[in-house]
Amino acid sequence: MGIKEKQRVNFPKERLLDEAEALFAAKGYHGVSVREITQAAGCNLASINYHFGNKQNLYLEVFKTRWIPRAMRIREYVREVIAAHRPPSPAELIEAVAKAFLGGPLSDEERRRHQQLMFRELNRPSEAFELVAEKVMRPFSKELMEVLRPCVPGDLSEEQLLLCILSIFGMVLYFSFAQVAVSRITGRQYDSGFRSRLIAHIVQFSLGGLKLTGSGE
Amino acid sequence: MGIKEKQRVNFPKERLLDEAEALFAAKGYHGVSVREITQAAGCNLASINYHFGNKQNLYLEVFKTRWIPRAMRIREYVREVIAAHRPPSPAELIEAVAKAFLGGPLSDEERRRHQQLMFRELNRPSEAFELVAEKVMRPFSKELMEVLRPCVPGDLSEEQLLLCILSIFGMVLYFSFAQVAVSRITGRQYDSGFRSRLIAHIVQFSLGGLKLTGSGE
DNA sequence: GTCTATAGCAGGATAGAC
DNA sequence: GTCTATCCTGCTATAGAC
Numbered sequence: 323m324g325i326k327e328k329q330r331v332n333f334p335k336e337r338l339l340d341e342a343e344a345l346f347a348a349k350g351y352h353g354v355s356v357r358e359i360t361q362a363a364g365c366n367l368a369s370i371n372y373h374f375g376n377k378q379n380l381y382l383e384v385f386k387t388r389w390i391p392r393a394m395r396i397r398e399y400v401r402e403v404i405a406a407h408r409p410p411s412p413a414e415l416i417e418a419v420a421k422a423f424l425g426g427p428l429s430d431e432e433r434r435r436h437q438q439l440m441f442r443e444l445n446r447p448s449e450a451f452e453l454v455a456e457k458v459m460r461p462f463s464k465e466l467m468e469v470l471r472p473c474v475p476g477d478l479s480e481e482q483l484l485l486c487i488l489s490i491f492g493m494v495l496y497f498s499f500a501q502v503a504v505s506r507i508t509g510r511q512y513d514s515g516f517r518s519r520l521i522a523h524i525v526q527f528s529l530g531g532l533k534l535t536g537s538g539e
Numbered sequence: 540m541g542i543k544e545k546q547r548v549n550f551p552k553e554r555l556l557d558e559a560e561a562l563f564a565a566k567g568y569h570g571v572s573v574r575e576i577t578q579a580a581g582c583n584l585a586s587i588n589y590h591f592g593n594k595q596n597l598y599l600e601v602f603k604t605r606w607i608p609r610a611m612r613i614r615e616y617v618r619e620v621i622a623a624h625r626p627p628s629p630a631e632l633i634e635a636v637a638k639a640f641l642g643g644p645l646s647d648e649e650r651r652r653h654q655q656l657m658f659r660e661l662n663r664p665s666e667a668f669e670l671v672a673e674k675v676m677r678p679f680s681k682e683l684m685e686v687l688r689p690c691v692p693g694d695l696s697e698e699q700l701l702l703c704i705l706s707i708f709g710m711v712l713y714f715s716f717a718q719v720a721v722s723r724i725t726g727r728q729y730d731s732g733f734r735s736r737l738i739a740h741i742v743q744f745s746l747g748g749l750k751l752t753g754s755g756e
Numbered sequence: 757g758t759c760t761a762t763a764g765c766a767g768g769a770t771a772g773a774c
Numbered sequence: 775g776t777c778t779a780t781c782c783t784g785c786t787a788t789a790g791a792c
Contacts, residue, residue: 332617348663352569352735355785366759371787436591444717445655455723463724484725485740489710496709500661506672507680510703523702572767588769605777
């Protein structure tokens with residue numbers, strides 16, 4: 323009585339969301355057909371229309387029920403570091419951010435999905451981008467600013483501080499999202515050794531950036 | 540005797556490549572139909588198959604005849620800065636790189652296309668990624684390393700230096716590619732004032748990063 | 757809620773006239 | 775080289791049995 327194809331423990335609606343997310347992330351909205359999704363989820367062709375109305379709505383629902391909650395887990399991971407060291411040093415905070423995106427609470431597969439979907443929305447924003455920007459990007463940036471504010475020189479303007487945080491995001495996302503390019507260029511695999519190496523580099527580089535940005539431009 | 544729809548000065552093959560690039564960048568490979576491309580280029584439906592064999596091959600040809608040459612222009616732009624100040628200071632070099640991607644030799648529209656195509660390939664590498672990595676990414680990184688090498692502390696390992704350069708790429712690409720997100724978060728439009736602001740920030744932040752990375756990790 | 761069958765349309769590619 | 779007409783496949787969405 324073994325489970326045949328995949329674990330069919332969840333409700334069809336949940337399986338559809340899972341498979342849809344994986345496929346949308348990998349191939350993009352237009353690169354995936356509802357046939358492919360329903361087949362991967364072991365559901366009937368008509369199930370997407372029954373549960374979600376249409377394909378577009380399923381895509382949006384993927385963001386609401388999968389992407390956003392996962393982004394919250396990343397945020398929570400950083401929050402725990404902040405709570406553990408109160409107040410955290412800039413190095414601790416940057417390391418937490420780097421780890422959250424390069425390692426952290428997500429599996430490799432989850433992380434890839436998450437970032438692929440985000441970059442697809444950045445490339446061509448759809449209705450889902452609204453959610454991503456307002457529920458995740460903006461509040462997370464704000465939160466980091468508030469935490470970092472007390473430990474940087476006082477003459478750093480709000481805008482300078484924000485640009486520093488965005489720069490850290492930029493580096494972290496690049497090393498994570500563009501890992502196929504980074505591997506090519508450096509000739510290194512993304513094993514745990516190289517990941518630690520990258521995290522250490524990001525922390526060091528960013529600390530220097532913060533310091534020099536603070537010392538009167 | 541006015542030209543009707545668009546400038547129809549070039550050969551159909553060239554127009555197809557231009558329109559195909561614009562559409563592939565904006566909507567992705569699967570998001571665009573050959574009907575749409577031929578129509579935009581004012582050509583017949585069959586022209587893509589006649590000139591390129593099939594859709595996939597047109598996509599590849601877009602990279603060979605449009606994307607790569609444009610990347611070379613960006614590289615040339617940086618080279619000119621290097622040639623003008625010999626040897627350039629790290630600040631001058633970083634500024635050149637930042638300008639090359641955020642302003643530089645490309646029009647806004649060209650730059651958007653260029654980066655959208657690149658990020659699409661990073662998201663889901665196709666045959667074209669091989670070209671992008673070997674003809675552009677790798678040699679450009681190497682070139683920058685050689686130029687930057689004499690002006691950084693000697694105890695910076697090759698790998699550390701490379702990671703610094705990749706970090707600069709990461710920031711620059713993030714501020715350029717993710718401009719819709721950056722605008723949301725900062726509340727600022729990407730006018731020339733904000734662009735200069737970003738370039739100045741990137742230079743300052745990166746200089747700090749280089750400096751601290753060099754001073755014994 | 758789940759399934760089959762199918763409508764109705766858009767996709768890539770090609771044949772063959774000119 | 776260019777164009778029209780067309781093939782055939784695959785798509786989303788829906789109707790209606792169960």
